[in-house]
Amino acid sequence: MKTINRPMMCEWRDFSTDTETYTRTVFEAKVGDKFDAMMFESETDEIPSYIYTKNYVCIIRRNTRMINDISITKIPRNPDCS
Known part of the structure; x- marks a missing residue:
């Protein structure tokens, strides 16, 4: 498995x-x-690709048809598989 190093920030920008x-x-x-x-x-x-919250990983996707905008998809960080 290859690890990719990307800039991670623990402070909001x-x-x-x-x-x-x-x-x-x-x-x-x-x-x-x-x-x-x-x-x-x-x-x-300028725009992050992922934002981690306490309970989710939020995938930030850029939408650029007429205007520059984003969509946010939330994925649970620690799903309960019991």
Whole structure:
């Protein structure tokens, strides 16, 4: 298994799309969970690829048809398989 090293940040960094600015407060309200860390594909990216919260890994996908926007997909971090 190959490990890929990507820039991981444990402090929130605000980011923006054409329609919204995402602060920590705005993001936590949208996903309903507390921020833990964010991962960027490269050090020059403005928008993270993944945001980790206490209970979820949020996949950030860019949507760029007419405007620059994102979608957020939440995946449980520790699913209960019992």
